[in-house]
Amino acid sequence: DQQVKQNSPSLSVQEGRISILNCDYTNSMFDYFLWYKKYPAEGPTFLISISSIKDKNEDGRFTVFLNKSAKHLSLHIVPSQPxxxxVYFCAASGEFRGTASKLTFGTGTRLQVTL
Amino acid sequence: DTAVSxxxxxxxxxxxxxKSIKCEQNLGHDTMYWYKQDSKxxxxIMFSYNNKELIINETVPNRFSPKSPDKAHLNLxxxxxxxxxxxVYFCASSLQPRGETQYFGPGTRLLVL
Structure with missing residues (x-):
């Protein structure tokens, strides 16, 4: 049961253009969403997050949009750089115990920024 | 300085x-995790510990046993x-209160022949 889906396994964008990565979720209990970036042979690195009480969060070149009614979020990178x-992973949280949160991850989208 | 190693x-x-895999974090976080990334x-998530106490234990075979000697270390x-x-097994750590933002280690690639 895949509760967080990233339907595009890969995306290629030219340098300087906008990259848009999409993520859909099915569990309406999710109330916090994150994007992680992962280079080969490294661990996921936290990029940006958004709470379900917001519909947009911006940090420099990265903006995350949340559409709760559609259960959809997207990550915009402008301008894209090499x-x-x-690989970008979408993650969602809605279940936590004490101080720990169970993150549910998508399968990732590989972004390639070309010159 | 490596945050989660x-x-x-x-x-x-x-x-x-x-076999054992070791994890250490120098972020001062109270909560640590083990995740597994399979071939797909x-x-x-497999486990989570808060200050040496097990708080999340997913349906993982009991051949897997986490151990936390102190809040900066979580071994598998x-x-x-x-x-x-x-x-690939990843260790992570997070801050209170809910720990959504988790910081990951570089991963341990385990191959069983």
């Missing part, structure tokens, strides 16, 4:  | 062996390794 080439 | 980075072993690239011991245990 160093952004990586 | 894991050793070893690579582990190749035979079926039936017992799903990243799934695996008994009687099976082929299906081959995966």
């Amino acid at each position: 160093g952004d080439s990586a | 894991q050793t070893p980075k690579y582990l190749v072993t035979q079926m039936g062996n017992d 690239k799903f990243l799934k 011991h695996i008994n009687s390794l099976e082929l299906g245990d081959s995966a």
Whole structure:
């Protein structure tokens, strides 16, 4: 049962253009969403997050949009740079115990930024 | 300075062996986790500890036993390794109060032959 889905396994974008990565979820209990970036042979690196009480969060070149009614979120990267080439994971949280949160991850989208 | 570190980075072993993976974080976090990324690239939580206390234990075979000697360390011991245990294991840590933002280590690539 895949509760967080990233339907595009890969995306190629030219340098300087906008990259849009999408994520859909099915569990309406999720109330916090995160994007992680992962380079080969490294661990996921936290990028940006958004609470369900917001519909947009911006941090420099990265913006995350949340559409709760559609159970959809997206990550916009503007402008895209070659160093952004990586696998991007969407994650959602809605269940926590004490101080720990169970993150549910999508399967990732590989972004390639070309020159 | 490495925030979350894991050793070893690579582990190749035979079926039936017992192995351990170590994790240390220097972020001052109270909560630590183990995740498994399988061949289909799903990243799934296995365990979570808060200040040496087990607080999340997913449906993981009891051959897997986490141990937390202190809040900066969370080790994973695996008994009687099976082929299906081959995966990348990631350690992570987080801050209170709810720990949604988790910081990951570089991963340990385990291959069971």
